[in-house]
Amino acid sequence: MRCAKITRKTAETEISVEVNLDGTGAYDNQTGVGFFDHMLDQLSRHSLIDITVRAKGDLHIDDHHTVEDTGIALGQALSEALGDKKGIRRYGECHLPMDDAQVRAALDLSGRPYLVWNMDFAASKIGTFDTELVREFFQALATHGGITLHVDQLHGFNAHHVAEAGFKAVARALRLAVETDPRKADAIPSTKGAL
Numbered sequence: 001m002r003c004a005k006i007t008r009k010t011a012e013t014e015i016s017v018e019v020n021l022d023g024t025g026a027y028d029n030q031t032g033v034g035f036f037d038h039m040l041d042q043l044s045r046h047s048l049i050d051i052t053v054r055a056k057g058d059l060h061i062d063d064h065h066t067v068e069d070t071g072i073a074l075g076q077a078l079s080e081a082l083g084d085k086k087g088i089r090r091y092g093e094c095h096l097p098m099d100d101a102q103v104r105a106a107l108d109l110s111g112r113p114y115l116v117w118n119m120d121f122a123a124s125k126i127g128t129f130d131t132e133l134v135r136e137f138f139q140a141l142a143t144h145g146g147i148t149l150h151v152d153q154l155h156g157f158n159a160h161h162v163a164e165a166g167f168k169a170v171a172r173a174l175r176l177a178v179e180t181d182p183r184k185a186d187a188i189p190s191t192k193g194a195l
Contacts, residue, residue: 023050046171071140092176101156
C-alpha cells in the first residue's frame with residue numbers, strides 16, 4: 001500500500017495528514033475552514049486518493065497559516081507515499097469544466113517543484129475564504145510534493161466555480177500521474193533512472 005502519515009506542528013498550526021494513493025477517494029478533512037474542507041474533499045474524491053486531514057490553526061488571525069501548512073503537509077505525504085516512484089505514470093493533465101469555469105491542470109511528479117499559476121478570481125473572497133489562499137495552497141503542495149504544476153483558467157467569472165474547477169482539475173491530473181503504468185510497473189519513469 002502506498003500510504004503515508006505526516007504530522008506538522010508549529011507555533012501557528014498543528015496538522016496531521018494521512019494519504020492512501022491506492023484508495024477510492026474517501027475523505028475526512030477537518031481544518032476549521034469550511035470552504036477549504038470542501039476543496040480538500042474534492043481533491044480526494046476526484047483523485048481517488050484517500051485523504052484525512054486534521055488541522056488546528058490560528059484562525060483568530062486568519063486562514064492563511066492553516067491553508068498553507070496543510071499544503072506543506074499534504075505535499076510531504078504525497079512525496080513519502082510515492083517513494084521511489086517506480087511504476088507510476090508520472091504525468092497527468094485535465095481540462096475541467098464547471099458551469100461558467102474551465103480550468104486546465106498539467107503536472108509532472110518530477111521531484112522538481114515549480115508552479116505556473118494563471119488563475120484570476122473576480123472576487124477576493126468566497127464566503128469568508130480569501131481567494132488568494134488557493135494559490136498559497138497549491139504553491140505549498142507543489143513545493144513540498146516535488147511537483148511541477150501548471151494551472152490555467154481558460155474561462156470563468158464565478159469565483160467558487162473557478163476555485164472548485166481548479167481543485168478538481170488538479171485532482172484528476174494527480175489521479176493519472178500516481179497510477180501504476182501496467183506496461184512499465186517495474187521501472188522508474190525517467191531515462192535518468194531516478195526521480
